[in-house]
Amino acid sequence: MKDLEIRLLHPIIVAVKELYGADLPENQVNFQSTRKEFEGDLTLVVFPVVRFAKKGPEQTAEDLGNYLVKNIEFVEKFNVVKGFLNMVISDYYWLGTYAGAYQTEDYGRLTAGSEDPLTIVEYSSPNTNKPLHLGHIRNNLLGYSVAEIIKASGKRVKKVQIINDRGIHICKSMLAWKKFGEGETPQTSGMKGDHLVGKYYVRFDQEYKKEIEVLLAQGKTEEEAKKEAPLLTEAQNMLRMWEAKDKEVVALWETMNQWVYAGFDSTYKRLGVDFDANYYESDTYLLGKQYVDTGLEKGIFYQKEDGSVWVDLTDEKLDHKLLLRGDGTAVYMTQDIGTAIQRYLDFDFNKMVYTVGNEQDYHFNVLFKILNRLGYSWANDCRHLSYGMVDLPSGKMKSREGTVVDADDLMNEMVSTAQSISEELGKLEGFNEEELAAIYEMIGMGALKYFILKVDPKKRMMFDPSESIDFNGHTGPFIQYTHARICSLQRRAADLGTEVKPGSTLHAKEKELLKVILRYPEVIQEAANDYSPAVIANYTYDLVKEYNQFYQQVPIFGADSEQDKAFRIGLSGMVGKVITSAMSLLGITVPERM
RNA sequence: GGGCUAGUAGCUCAGCUGGAUAGAGCACCUCCCUUCUAAGGAGGCGGUCGCAGGUUCGAAUCCUGCCUGGCUCACCA
Numbered sequence: 069m070k071d072l073e074i075r076l077l078h079p080i081i082v083a084v085k086e087l088y089g090a091d092l093p094e095n096q097v098n099f100q101s102t103r104k105e106f107e108g109d110l111t112l113v114v115f116p117v118v119r120f121a122k123k124g125p126e127q128t129a130e131d132l133g134n135y136l137v138k139n140i141e142f143v144e145k146f147n148v149v150k151g152f153l154n155m156v157i158s159d160y161y162w163l164g165t166y167a168g169a170y171q172t173e174d175y176g177r178l179t180a181g182s183e184d185p186l187t188i189v190e191y192s193s194p195n196t197n198k199p200l201h202l203g204h205i206r207n208n209l210l211g212y213s214v215a216e217i218i219k220a221s222g223k224r225v226k227k228v229q230i231i232n233d234r235g236i237h238i239c240k241s242m243l244a245w246k247k248f249g250e251g252e253t254p255q256t257s258g259m260k261g262d263h264l265v266g267k268y269y270v271r272f273d274q275e276y277k278k279e280i281e282v283l284l285a286q287g288k289t290e291e292e293a294k295k296e297a298p299l300l301t302e303a304q305n306m307l308r309m310w311e312a313k314d315k316e317v318v319a320l321w322e323t324m325n326q327w328v329y330a331g332f333d334s335t336y337k338r339l340g341v342d343f344d345a346n347y348y349e350s351d352t353y354l355l356g357k358q359y360v361d362t363g364l365e366k367g368i369f370y371q372k373e374d375g376s377v378w379v380d381l382t383d384e385k386l387d388h389k390l391l392l393r394g395d396g397t398a399v400y401m402t403q404d405i406g407t408a409i410q411r412y413l414d415f416d417f418n419k420m421v422y423t424v425g426n427e428q429d430y431h432f433n434v435l436f437k438i439l440n441r442l443g444y445s446w447a448n449d450c451r452h453l454s455y456g457m458v459d460l461p462s463g464k465m466k467s468r469e470g471t472v473v474d475a476d477d478l479m480n481e482m483v484s485t486a487q488s489i490s491e492e493l494g495k496l497e498g499f500n501e502e503e504l505a506a507i508y509e510m511i512g513m514g515a516l517k518y519f520i521l522k523v524d525p526k527k528r529m530m531f532d533p534s535e536s537i538d539f540n541g542h543t544g545p546f547i548q549y550t551h552a553r554i555c556s557l558q559r560r561a562a563d564l565g566t567e568v569k570p571g572s573t574l575h576a577k578e579k580e581l582l583k584v585i586l587r588y589p590e591v592i593q594e595a596a597n598d599y600s601p602a603v604i605a606n607y608t609y610d611l612v613k614e615y616n617q618f619y620q621q622v623p624i625f626g627a628d629s630e631q632d633k634a635f636r637i638g639l640s641g642m643v644g645k646v647i648t649s650a651m652s653l654l655g656i657t658v659p660e661r662m
Numbered sequence: 663g664g665g666c667u668a669g670u671a672g673c674u675c676a677g678c679u680g681g682a683u684a685g686a687g688c689a690c691c692u693c694c695c696u697u698c699u700a701a702g703g704a705g706g707c708g709g710u711c712g713c714a715g716g717u718u719c720g721a722a723u724c725c726u727g728c729c730u731g732g733c734u735c736a737c738c739a
Contacts, residue, residue, distance in 0.1 A: 095679095098681080100678095100681075100682095103682065103683095105682090105683085106682085111681095111682090113681055113682090115681070115719065115720075116681095118719080119719095125719085149682070150682065151681085151682085151719085151720090152681085152682060195739075232739070235738085235739070236738080236739095237738090237739075349739095374737090376737060385664095385665080386665090386735090387735065390736080390737055392737085393737040394737060395737080397737085399736090399737070399738080399739085400738075400739050425733090426666085426667075426732090426733065426734095427732095427733055427734070428733095428734090428739090429665095429666060429667085429733075429734070430665080430666075430733090430734050430735065431734090431739090433666090454667095456667090456668085456732090456733095457732080457733080459732090463732095464732090489701070490701090493699090493700095493701070495699065495701095511701090519674095522675075522676090523674090523675065524675085524676085526667085526668090527667095527668075527675090528667095528668080528732070528733095529674085529675085530673090530674065530675095532673090532674090535673090535674095535688095538674090538687080538688065538701095539701055540687085540688080540701055540702090541686085541687040541688060541701090542674090542675080542676095542686065542687040542688085543687080543701085545701055546687095546701060546702085548701085549699080549701045549702075550701095550702085552699070552701090553698085553699055553702085556698075556699055557698060557699095560698070561698095594678080602675095602676090606675095606676060606677095606686095609676095609686080609687090610686095613686085616702060616703065617703075617704095619697095619698080619702080619703085620694095620697095620702075620703045620704085621703085623697055623698080624697080624698055625697070625698055626697055626698080661699085662699085662701075
């Protein structure tokens, strides 16, 4: 459609000049696709032209319509409804553009060369004290998908994450394991490593609460009790020992982190996400400290009497922000400064995107400003892909209150639902166990991923664990199903040819389908610009919906001519390719049968 | 309190830089499997686009105020 608009832009400006002697500015040329209830493909909104024409809207539209039909070959006819000029674009235009698309390898996608700009996409970035939950799933799916979309838009992309493997939260799990674990390991317990460590994180909190109760009973205030509980002070002590590189503590830390990484790896693998580089907070917090020191020397930051280091951002309508604690230890911001600079040194990127929840909007705002003050102008090329939280009907997920939806559990549920639906429908005869398992996995994960990615990242979304995610309607399985249908057609048509032009004229449904197919390239660009997989997801749904109407209304094997039949088979194949391509941008694979 | 953000059908979501009677899915009610996979298709029901002003030929969309929810303003991450 874009191409069409570009080709009509100047003729319209010329028309206004010739007809009315006026200079119509480009931005007054306003197109939209014609509404379904009217005849036409493309509509020019003539209201903006009216004041140049000095005639009424309807007359202006008539004039322009006549001019275009006369002078532009592919404008076949037109009609005017109020101030709208509806143009019918001739079939040969659609077929010509379609033929080009049909022959294009990887239609819709651009392939980046080594000289093309490089975008870094950070996502996932978990803490190593507990397993991943639904919130992390949204993060991972978004980050992965956005990276794939940017890649398809013709840029180089590297995916990275920062692993928050350091800090008091890790020490809590470690301490609880040491005290109550009795040497339990993933091997002895049969638990996934991240879940095992998470179990002790929860255990810490339970025991800690008990201690607080005791202290309260002894007459302490709540604040005192929280501060003085022996478990907490022990954990803090453990952190200090870790920073001092105490052998035993570091060894335990390494062991437990390995358990977690093994667990994460299997979850990542199942989610289908991957990374080109991992950064570890245990490395980068030291780098951050160095840069803070430098900033202090240069007078960009300032130091209080207690030794803590701050930056004053009040002139940017922000606050004073702490960068180093009084005892010299690092805070979150410290390591983020170190990580960002290290990445720039490693990759010399043109753009960096952080996939992090919108609760950290302020943090990134501050981070980019600080980097700027340190003299890194590339901070202007950093973006925070700020996505909304996943809420439960009860509100926000809270790990301590046990209201989290565990990632592994959810994936298991999705796949087993896919299995029971598939078994009920019974369309998979002849599949062996392994193939069946693969299909169930594909459909269950497709449903989950689509459910999450179809929502605009910026908005927060609702997930109700008591209602299972749909497999009908606007869902991943619906799209997968359509692909399977097309494959079924193609199996039957294997020995028949395909054509890019029909024997007779284009059927209305064929034309509608062509129009949607032809939007794909611009949809990828739009999704890349907006960092929005939802754009791809909704587009794919439009395509599939349109295809199913075509499938229902237009006979394929029963077509009137061999050429029509071949054209429709080719068109179906093209739809199948676009489905496969678009879904892969969402990290969703599509089956040949289901 | 300051800052940011959202409020569209019973529920979950679309709606591009302002454009024609606001669209889907789920749920509910009808139809359609001797045409190719019914995880589908056709139709019905259902909306004061939070409220009130303003900008203009035209506002769900832009501006202002208000109401409601969320996030944030830590020597937490």
